[in-house]
Amino acid sequence: MTNISSYRVILYISLLFTLFYNFSFFKNFFLTYNFSGINIAYSISITITLFAFIAFVLTLLSSKHIFKPFVILLLIISSFTAYFMDTYNVVIDHSMLRNSLQTNLEESLDLFSFKLILYVLFLGLVPSFFIYKIKPSFGTFKQESLKKIKMLLLLFIVIAVNVFGFSKFYTSFFREHKTLRYYANPTFWMYSVVNYTKRTFYNGKIIVKEVGKDANINETAEDKKELVIMVVGEATRADRFSLNGYERETNPLLKQEEVYNFSKMASCGTSTAHSVPCMFSKFDRDSYNYKKGITNENVLDVLTHTKQVNILWRDNNSDSKGVALRVKYEDFRSSKTNPICEKDGECRDEGMLIGLDNYIKENKNGDILIILHQMGNHGPAYYKRYPKEFEKFTPVCKTNQLEKCTVEEINNAYDNAILHTDSFLSQVINFLKPYSKDYETAMLYISDHGESLGENGIYLHGLPYFMAPDTQTHVASLVWFGESMKEDLDLNKLNQIKDKPLSQDNLFHTLLGMFEVTTDSYKKELDILSTIRTED
Secondary structure (H helix, E strand, O other), X not given: OOEEEHHHHHHHHHHHHHHHOOHHHHHHHHHHOOOOOHHHHHHHHHHHHHHHHHHHHHHXXXXXXXXXXXXXXXXXXXXXXXXXXXXXXXXXXXXXXXXXXXXXXXXXXXXXXXXXXXXXXXXXXXXXXXXXXXXXXXXXXXXXXXXXXXXXHHHHHHHHXXXXXXXXXXXXXXXXXXXXXXXXXXXXXXXXXXXXXXXXXXXXXXXXXXXXXXXXXXXXXXXXXEEEEEEEEOOOEHHHOHHHOOOOOOOOOHHHOOEEEOOOEEOOOOOHHHHHHHHHOOXXXXXXXXXXXXXXOOXXXXXXXXXXXXXXXXXXXXXXXXXXXXXXXXXXXXXXXOOOEOOOOOEOHHHHXXXXXXXXXXXXXOEEEEEEEOOOOOOOOHHHOOOHHHOOOOOOOOXXXXXXXXXXXXXXXXXXXXXXXXXXXXXHHHXXXXXXXXXXXXXXXXXXXXXXXXXXXXXXOOOOHHHOOHHHHEEOEEEEEOHHHHOOEOHHHHXXXXXXXXXXXXXXXXXXXXXXXXXXXXXXXHOOOHHHEOOO
16 A cells, blocks of 8 residues: 555544544443534534544654554454443453453353444454555654654644533543443553553562451350351342342342341452452452562461461352462362363353362361352343253343343342342252351351342443442342351341451451451451351
């Protein structure tokens, strides 16, 4: 192809980004600002500003030696981000990037669709082919520097004229509706990559700080050992448990058990990659971050320091997100380890129960904590998360392209998966019952985060916490106690506190309390069960 100025290419690409990669941005913009009256002028202004800002960023970052690879990379990645934002109304922030990078192949395949292929083809590959074919012209270093300065200055003026010309609108836009900028493609995901890198990578070796090294358990030989199974749920929102008043019977088996349902449990984050390490850490939601998570031991380490608690983590999800790095870990995501797997490769959570009797027998001289990390309600392919016999609510959405399904079909598939979790938790309880005479047994269940099912056009999870709907942060949680453990608890008091606001911040201290651990790291006021223990 004939030579063409690189800056003209940038303007063309910026226009392409503005018009074809920012559907989510404009959809959310027009939900906030109706396209009428003075808002028409605001809409034109924001379009010009977005175009100029994209061009400004591309001009600033591009150079002669990386021009083509840089633009092609932007196009390819932006085609993916456009698909996920347009389809599920998610935003690509640093937390979403971490969650995506920690997702395994099986989970990624659940997101694959023909629509994704079309996005990548027409928004990624086709324009990339034209970029590959063109011959952008470049002058000398001095000439290019002057051109870049002139281009940046011109674009800055365009942005400034718009911002100051409609100052009242932009003041409102940036202060009251700042979340709209999260949908700007490609500028926000580019910013998120920088933010993710800054939060994630270290110079030098990671040193993990010891936590609760003084941990100790004072028990006599006559005292019964603890046997606790903690189930970490996946994408289970509290309002879909009939135990919480949901009109559908989604907990037919759990309602027959003496469970204590925590109706107001809040998650630490809106993604597995954030919530799971956060809930096991000593930090609360406000102070936790990724770096603190990987440079500080968690509650499993504190229990290990007692040298009296045997810990096993079994995982049917992606992995433990770093929580189980220093304890025994078993992967149950394939038929090699999980004996209950379907022909399509979907392994069931109840497979994690098989063989636990042997583990308990091998560790009968100490306390035992078993963590079972569910596949649970992992979306968007909810219909895969349960066996056919649990398909009680029909018709069902049987595609990962949720926007093609009706609200009823999505809800039916999701609720059927809840029914399967109800069955799994009931099986965990029945597994523990025979041990309740010889051990102080308990099951604790907490979901990692909730899920959006199309409310306000939002699907799945992972929105920044401050803008996430309650459906993504209000999670299902409950506890069950065996007969021996109940002897030391005032369950009438538990009935009085189980409906109070709680959060995953309580888990660290509640687990230490359940195993009667003494350590300076323990905070009694954050232990959910501290006020109901009869010996306290």
